[in-house]
Amino acid sequence: MKIIECDGKLVCTLDGHFDTLQSQKLEDELKAHLKAPQSVVFEMQGVTYVCSAFLRVCISVAKIVGAGQFTLLGVTPPIKRVVKMAGMSELFVCE
Amino acid sequence: MSTEPGTIFERRFHNRHDDLSRVTAEAMRFIEARGVGDEAVYLANLTIEEMVTNILKYGYDDTAVHEIRLRLEIHPGTLRLVLEDDGHEFDPLKAPEPDINQPAEQRVPGGLGIHLIRKLSEQIDYERCGGRNRLTVRIRC
Numbered sequence: 121m122k123i124i125e126c127d128g129k130l131v132c133t134l135d136g137h138f139d140t141l142q143s144q145k146l147e148d149e150l151k152a153h154l155k156a157p158q159s160v161v162f163e164m165q166g167v168t169y170v171c172s173a174f175l176r177v178c179i180s181v182a183k184i185v186g187a188g189q190f191t192l193l194g195v196t197p198p199i200k201r202v203v204k205m206a207g208m209s210e211l212f213v214c215e
Numbered sequence: 216m217s218t219e220p221g222t223i224f225e226r227r228f229h230n231r232h233d234d235l236s237r238v239t240a241e242a243m244r245f246i247e248a249r250g251v252g253d254e255a256v257y258l259a260n261l262t263i264e265e266m267v268t269n270i271l272k273y274g275y276d277d278t279a280v281h282e283i284r285l286r287l288e289i290h291p292g293t294l295r296l297v298l299e300d301d302g303h304e305f306d307p308l309k310a311p312e313p314d315i316n317q318p319a320e321q322r323v324p325g326g327l328g329i330h331l332i333r334k335l336s337e338q339i340d341y342e343r344c345g346g347r348n349r350l351t352v353r354i355r356c
Contacts, residue, residue, distance in 0.1 A: 139264055140264065141236070171261055171265060171268075172265055173268075175327055179319055183320050187319065198257045201335075202261070202331060205330075205331055205334045205335060207316060208315075211318070211322075
C-alpha cells in the first residue's frame, strides 16, 4: 500500500488481498491523509480480492470527499461485480 | 482437525481472526488445486470471510474460545460450503437487507457482507440444531 499526496489529489496504490484486517489497516492509513475537499484515486490493478470491509472504507471515503471526487482505477472484473452487487457503482467511478 | 483427500475439505478452528485467515487460505489452496474456477474461489473466500467475521463480531458475549467448523465439498458444477458455530442463534436469511440505493452520506454500515453472499451464491440454507447455527451455501463452479 502506497499513499501519495500531489496537487490536492490523494493517490493510493493498492495491491494484494483486502480482507477484513487489511481493509482496517487501509482505513487507519487513510485517516492520517484524508481531508475534504480532495480528490482520491485508488489504483487497483494489483488488488485480487476485496470483502465488504473494503467496500465500507470506500463508502467512508465517498462520504468525506463527496460524489465525483473518488475513483477506483484498474478494477478487475470479479471485483467490479462485487462493487456492482453492493449497489456502489453510483457512489464512485469504478473502471 | 482433519483434511480428507479428494473433494472434501474440513477444518475445526477457534473464534480468532488469525485462525480465520489461516483456514481460509488453506481452503482456497485446496479448491484451487482441484480446478475450481476463479469466480467460485472468490465467492467461497468471500462467504467464509463474511460469515465467520459476523460470528466473531456478534456470535458470542464472552471472550472464551469457541469452535467453528468448516466443510467444503466439491461436486460437479457446485461447491457446497457448510459453516457451524455455537454462537447466538442467527439466521442470515432473516437479516434486513441494506438499502443499497441510498447516496453515500446516507449509507449505514452493516449487512453488506450478507447481502453480497445472498446475491452471488446459488442457494443458502440455515438451520439451528443442537444449540448450533448451521449455514449451507451452494456456489456454482
